[in-house]
Amino acid sequence: MATRQAVVLGARFGGLAVVTWLRRVYSPQTLDIVVIDRWEETIYRPGLVHAMTVEPLQVVPPVRMAMAAFWKRHHVQFIHDTITGLDPQRRQIYTVSHPPISYAALFVATGSDPGWDTVDGLGPHRGGICEGYLARQTASNLTPRPPRRMVFAAGMIHGNPAWTPQISVGCECPLLESALLWEDRLRRSGLREDADIVVLTPAATIAESAGPQAQQWLRQAFSRRGIRVITGASYKKVTDSEVILADRRIDYNGSLWIPPYIGASWLRGSAIEDGYGWIPTDGYLNHPDYPDIYAVGDVASHPWPKMGHSAMVQARIAVRHWYGVQTHRPLPRPYHPELLWAMDTGGGRGLFVQSDVFYGGTREIVHSGYWPWAAKQIFQKTYVSLRGALPLMP
Numbered sequence: 013m014a015t016r017q018a019v020v021l022g023a024r025f026g027g028l029a030v031v032t033w034l035r036r037v038y039s040p041q042t043l044d045i046v047v048i049d050r051w052e053e054t055i056y057r058p059g060l061v062h063a064m065t066v067e068p069l070q071v072v073p074p075v076r077m078a079m080a081a082f083w084k085r086h087h088v089q090f091i092h093d094t095i096t097g098l099d100p101q102r103r104q105i106y107t108v109s110h111p112p113i114s115y116a117a118l119f120v121a122t123g124s125d126p127g128w129d130t131v132d133g134l135g136p137h138r139g140g141i142c143e144g145y146l147a148r149q150t151a152s153n154l155t156p157r158p159p160r161r162m163v164f165a166a167g168m169i170h171g172n173p174a175w176t177p178q179i180s181v182g183c184e185c186p187l188l189e190s191a192l193l194w195e196d197r198l199r200r201s202g203l204r205e206d207a208d209i210v211v212l213t214p215a216a217t218i219a220e221s222a223g224p225q226a227q228q229w230l231r232q233a234f235s236r237r238g239i240r241v242i243t244g245a246s247y248k249k250v251t252d253s254e255v256i257l258a259d260r261r262i263d264y265n266g267s268l269w270i271p272p273y274i275g276a277s278w279l280r281g282s283a284i285e286d287g288y289g290w291i292p293t294d295g296y297l298n299h300p301d302y303p304d305i306y307a308v309g310d311v312a313s314h315p316w317p318k319m320g321h322s323a324m325v326q327a328r329i330a331v332r333h334w335y336g337v338q339t340h341r342p343l344p345r346p347y348h349p350e351l352l353w354a355m356d357t358g359g360g361r362g363l364f365v366q367s368d369v370f371y372g373g374t375r376e377i378v379h380s381g382y383w384p385w386a387a388k389q390i391f392q393k394t395y396v397s398l399r400g401a402l403p404l405m406p
């Protein structure tokens with residue numbers, strides 16, 4: 013047993029990348045690593061958009077990641093439990109069924125909880141793809157008789173009002189991707205003519221945090237493929253047949269939601285949150301008041317892209333920063349937000365977007381065609397088979 017213990021909360025994009033980077037710099041003799049998550053198996057979420065295209069029982073198997081071998085290889089103690097709170101003074105984590113767990117360093121990667129109950133009438137039964145079981149259920153709802161009026165809706169993000177720039181949605185990419193995949197499926201089955209597809213987003217423009225070229229590409233693609241896009245959606249109520257917005261009603265008989273993002277419920281009221289369910293950090297993902305606490309990925313209190321790519325980049329910076337401070341070695345460069353999307357747009361084609369324009373930069377790269385699609389497939393296969401231990405970015 014080592015003398016120090018790092019605890020990682022959450023075992024998806026952020027948490028797995030933290031583990032991988034920790035083991036690059038600390039051997040099992042010098043650092044114990046404990047990971048806590050409520051799911052015993054993890055899931056590669058980007059692949060869940062295929063609930064639009066495959067049979068219900070085929071949705072989860074390609075993206076399910078049994079983790080036992082990974083934990084063993086990385087000398088990690090995995091605790092399958094629900095985190096309920098922490099005491100940053102005592103450096104302890106509380107869970108439902110284990111005694112308090114102590115840490116020398118804490119890396120929080122618990123993402124955002126879904127705010128299903130923040131809109132009247134909304135709930136997981138309206139259709140979702142953020143967890144494996146939801147995606148499977150959504151695929152079942154779509155399979156016997158494809159709905160004629162399908163709504164794809166992004167819930168709003170309940171962020172910190174101090175975020176600059178402000179963002180309206182947590183994660184738009186899978187919603188847009190799902191709408192395009194659905195349209196493609198209907199067209200291939202000869203059912204497109206009779207079907208209506210509507211995308212709803214609270215953002216003022218589609219692909220809010222992408223750059224202008226990507227927004228233009230997507231607007232044209234949606235228009236060409238006859239998908240209506242309603243921006244500035246202010247949700248009042250959802251019934252079995254209508255999504256009621258402040259200024260109109262949308263009829264539907266099938267729907268898919270990326271639920272509102274509300275931060276992490278288990279953090280509420282703790283000393284480390286920002287008052288809105290998110291964890292404040294500096295550019296090194298380090299908590300301003302607790303130097304032994306880092307937050308990476310969706311849970312960080314920033315308007316930065318709430319995407320797997322960002323979580324992985326942030327994990328490296330957080331670990332290298334902690335390591336640098338401990339060993340008096342050079343610190344990494346702080347995080348610079350940049351959006352990176354690879355979307356499957358249907359028919360063996362895709363869209364690649366890399367942009368920091370929304371965050372004040374000038375870089376915007378947009379590619380469409382076969383290669384973005386192929387790159388996305390290769391990334392998924394590699395990520396799932398290596399259980400997230402990719403040869404990560406430098």
Ligand SMILES: Cc1cc2nc3c(=O)[nH]c(=O)nc-3n(C[C@H](O)[C@H](O)[C@H](O)COP(=O)(O)OP(=O)(O)OC[C@H]3O[C@@H](n4cnc5c(N)ncnc54)[C@H](O)[C@@H]3O)c2cc1C
Pocket residue numbers: 021022023024025026027048049050051057058059060061093094095096121122123124141142143183185186276278308309310311318319320321322323352353354
């Ligand atoms: C359908 C879909 C498709 C997506 N596609 C892409 C894509 O193509 N590219 C991309 O870059 N991003 C994509 N994203 C976004 C990406 O999945 C998220 O940004 C990413 O998962 C965030 O990683 P994270 O580690 O911060 O948090 P999460 O992935 O949310 O993981 C948090 C983990 O913490 C655990 N946890 C939370 N609270 C507790 C608790 N109280 N007790 C115990 N465990 C807890 C959860 O079980 C979970 O395993 C997609 C998201 C969705 C929903």
